[in-house]
Amino acid sequence: MTRCYNFCAGPAALPQAVLEQARDELLDWHGAGLSIMEMSHRSAEIVGIAERAEATLRELMGIGDEYAVLFLQGGASTQFAAVPLNLLGENGTADYVNTGQWSKKAIAEGKRFGSVNVAASSEDTNFTTIPPRDTWKLSADAAYLHYTPNETIGGVEYFWVPEATAPLVVDMSSTILSRPINVADYGVIYAGAQKNIGPAGLTLVIVRRDLLGRAVSQCPAMLNWKTAADNDSMYNTPPTYALYLAGLVFEWLKAQGGLEAIGAINRRKAEKLYAAIDNSAFYANPVEVPSRSLMNVPFTLADDSLDKVFLAEAEQAGLLNLKGHRSVGGMRASIYNAVGEDAVDALIAFMQDFEQRNG
Structure with a gap:
């Protein structure tokens, strides 16, 4: 399995x-x-x-x-x-x-x-x-x-x-x-x-x-x-x-140590993902920085014609359900408590590889 x-x-x-x-x-x-x-x-x-x-x-x-x-x-x-x-x-x-x-x-x-x-x-x-x-x-x-x-x-x-x-x-x-x-x-x-x-x-x-x-x-x-x-x-x-x-x-x-501990993990996960987005010319997040969610991270690609390719390749890599909501489009990574730091690391690695090949 x-x-x-x-x-x-x-x-x-x-x-x-x-x-x-x-x-x-x-x-x-x-x-x-x-x-x-x-x-x-x-x-x-x-x-x-x-x-x-x-x-x-x-x-x-x-x-x-x-x-x-x-x-x-x-x-x-x-x-x-x-x-x-x-x-x-x-x-x-x-x-x-x-x-x-x-x-x-x-x-x-x-x-x-x-x-x-x-x-x-x-x-x-x-x-x-x-x-x-x-x-x-x-x-x-x-x-x-x-x-x-x-x-x-x-x-x-x-x-x-x-x-x-x-x-x-x-x-x-x-x-x-x-x-x-x-x-x-x-x-x-x-x-x-x-x-x-x-x-x-x-x-x-x-x-x-x-x-x-x-x-x-x-x-x-x-x-x-x-x-x-x-x-x-x-x-x-x-x-x-x-x-x-x-x-x-x-x-x-x-x-896990209660909400103090899980909160620290969630902030670390979100900071990693937002940093990967912000340090890229290929990805973007539209939300004002002080109000960026720790749980739901939407992002867009510089060329939205690549959206379907991104999603298909992400799924092949074992990264599921990254499609953004139908009302806003783009991508969205929901990184709730049960989504481990390893999942965020894997997503960032995939995003960086996809950018190198398509940016």
């Missing part, structure tokens, strides 16, 4: 150690005589797995008791609707910052349920920048301020937390667990699992408990965070196998 280097933006690479453990436990989990996938979500085994996963996540991120941790379904895109349904109230207003495609989708969904004020946007720079905080036009009575700390498609990342009186609500799908953060800075953190948490199908919501119980009466039970919190994320059958794998990923992260 040969495993390639996977630079997919999501579903993304998983740690090989996690996959190997899951393989070994697939048919008979800890002598139970059946697979995790076959167990009742009400069983002591699954409840224990969920409790351990939550405890490890709380330890990794420093999540206090004043926050509820919810393991849900539907992806971050479902939370685009759940956020206003839970927080906006009747005839409320919410502030949003637009820094890319995922921000735009959150804004469009928010407008279905109330008044949305786009406080700032970087659309005029083709989403290659983050609007300076002093240009934001916030509402005086906003129920919350929503922004996307890392835009997966455009490769733009915040390395600062905006000051605001309203609770901060953030879609951290592509940056969660990549480096330490102060959870207390936020009212709500939500994330699809398929980048740094586990396989697709699981969604994480970390919500400050004082924000629970504010949902409008029309909010469906499955989107009501208080319903999920009151039922320990088991109001219905959760994605049990995805939750099990997420727990293994949390343990793997802990074994």
Whole structure:
């Protein structure tokens, strides 16, 4: 068996150690005589797995008791609707910052349920920048301020937390667990699992408990965070196998030294790749330097007629899923936690060889 280097933006690479453990436990989990996938979500085994996963996540991120941790379904895109349904109230207003495609989708969904004020946007720079905080036009009575700390498609990342009186609500799908953060800075953190948490199908919501119980009466039970919190994320059958794998990923992260250690590795990986791009006349990255993502690195070739050749040869070299998003083109290397430094080194070596032959 040969495993390639996977630079997919999501579903993304998983740690090989996690996959190997899951393989070994697939048919008979800890002598139970059946697979995790076959167990009742009400069983002591699954409840224990969920409790351990939550405890490890709380330890990794420093999540206090004043926050509820919810393991849900539907992806971050479902939370685009759940956020206003839970927080906006009747005839409320919410502030949003637009820094890319995922921000735009959150804004469009928010407008279905109330008044949305786009406080700032970087659309005029083709989403290659983050609007300076002093240009934001916030509402005086906003129920919350929503922004996307890392835009997966455009490769733009915040390395600062905006000051605001309203609770901060953030879609951290592509940056969660990549480096330490102060959870207390936020009212709500939500994330699809398929980048740094586990396989697709699981969604994480970390919500400050004082924000629970504010949902409008029309909010469906499955989107009501208080319903999920009151039922320990088991109001219905959760994605049990995805939750099990997420727990293994949390343990793997802990074994790597936690978020301080993984953050240092991620910064080193990104700095290597950006240096290779910047020191070349053949490759280019469009994002302003202070806002360059550590997780998603888009780049273009000087001659875009070579894009298909680059991708074909990269795949032959075992470097997979480097095609940029259809909305922006070019290339994109997503270098999440499970993408090792060796993968980045292999990509850089290939890029340099391709430039020598085609530049």
